Amino acid sequence: MAIVETNNLTKVFGGKFTAVDHISFEVEKGEIFGFLGPNGAGKTTTVHMLCTLTQITEGEARVAGIDVKKQPDEVRKKIGLVPQDISVDDDLTAKENMDLHGKLYHMPKNLINKRIPELLKVVELTDWKDALVKTFSGGMRRRLEIAEGLMHRPEILFLDEPTMLLDPASRVSIWEYVKSLNEQGITIFMTTHYMDEADKLCDRVAIIDYGKIVTIGNPEELKGMLGGDIVTVHTNDREKFLNHIKNLNFITEVLPQEDGIRITVDKGETAIPKLFQEANKVGIGINNISLSRPTLDDVFIKFTGKSLREEKTDKIELYKRTMLMQRRKHQ
Numbered sequence: 001m002a003i004v005e006t007n008n009l010t011k012v013f014g015g016k017f018t019a020v021d022h023i024s025f026e027v028e029k030g031e032i033f034g035f036l037g038p039n040g041a042g043k044t045t046t047v048h049m050l051c052t053l054t055q056i057t058e059g060e061a062r063v064a065g066i067d068v069k070k071q072p073d074e075v076r077k078k079i080g081l082v083p084q085d086i087s088v089d090d091d092l093t094a095k096e097n098m099d100l101h102g103k104l105y106h107m108p109k110n111l112i113n114k115r116i117p118e119l120l121k122v123v124e125l126t127d128w129k130d131a132l133v134k135t136f137s138g139g140m141r142r143r144l145e146i147a148e149g150l151m152h153r154p155e156i157l158f159l160d161e162p163t164m165l166l167d168p169a170s171r172v173s174i175w176e177y178v179k180s181l182n183e184q185g186i187t188i189f190m191t192t193h194y195m196d197e198a199d200k201l202c203d204r205v206a207i208i209d210y211g212k213i214v215t216i217g218n219p220e221e222l223k224g225m226l227g228g229d230i231v232t233v234h235t236n237d238r239e240k241f242l243n244h245i246k247n248l249n250f251i252t253e254v255l256p257q258e259d260g261i262r263i264t265v266d267k268g269e270t271a272i273p274k275l276f277q278e279a280n281k282v283g284i285g286i287n288n289i290s291l292s293r294p295t296l297d298d299v300f301i302k303f304t305g306k307s308l309r310e311e312k313t314d315k316i317e318l319y320k321r322t323m324l325m326q327r328r329k330h331q
Contacts, residue, residue: 002027006026006050006059010023010058031187032203035189041209051076063078064156079155088133101148119151142170161193199296203218214303223298228264229266230294230295231289232261232262233286233288235287236287245261
């Protein structure tokens with residue numbers, strides 16, 4: 001049963017810039033569903049529409065069976081949200097932050113007092129309940145925000161880039177909490193630009209780029225679509241080698257990259273010696289060669305023609321920065 005349903009969901013800023021472009025998908029109750037894409041791909045904008053923080057320009061969305069446009073207040077009762085930016089108050093204690101969150105949701109005082117110690121224990125912050133949040137590490141702040149998002153027992157928890165800027169140990173800790181929450185029956189909708197996070201956590205992943213969903217599936221299915229191993233080659237004459245190998249029968253796909261060639265083959269171990277032989281035939285030197293199993297980044301390359309690792313400013317981020325500069329000029 002779907003707990004999130006969208007049909008041609010669209011967001012246009014300023015009447016001309018499409019940040020989310022007619023996307024349709026479903027999130028099944030009880031799963032961990034991931035939106036994977038680069039910064040500015042439309043992930044956060046989608047979450048904001050589903051959480052009633054941004055008006056929908058076009059299309060439809062239902063959360064927990066409730067129409068987002070028609071009954072936003074009812075939707076808010078069903079969801080929890082951990083935003084991308086840290087939202088806890090540094091000048092309050094952990095307990096005070098959670099108390100404030102419960103009051104904002106109009107929870108009865110006795111229920112607030114019951115839930116705070118329960119949730120602080122879940123996120124292992126009991127010993128810090130009376131400590132000011134300004135003394136917390138980034139991982140502790142994230143755990144506190146997750147606890148806040150669970151105060152009113154939501155049916156679905158939205159996590160927007162939950163481990164961004166955290167150290168590796170804190171990231172793993174957050175992953176464990178997310179898994180444990182899901183095991184308790186809470187549906188998780190998370191956004192991320194980390195491939196390993198989507199691969200390890202998500203039951204299904206939607207890859208989004210420039211506001212459009214390019215493919216959806218579980219991580220293993222998506223990686224299996226590539227049909228082989230990935231060999232990356234750097235030579236002293238990329239174009240010549242590219243033209244020479246593109247029709248060889250042991251190669252499934254050839255894709256030029258910024259300074260090398262990405263080659264899909266059935267068996268990487270046997271293909272590498274053959275590639276050296278082909279390079280020698282045409283007098284080309286191989287500077288570097290590497291073998292890897294398919295990753296979600298390889299899936300992203302297949303559908304978009306670029307690597308998710310390429311952290312370049314895209315058109316959405318450029319638009320946001322331009323609008324910010326224009327506002328500052330008029331202030």
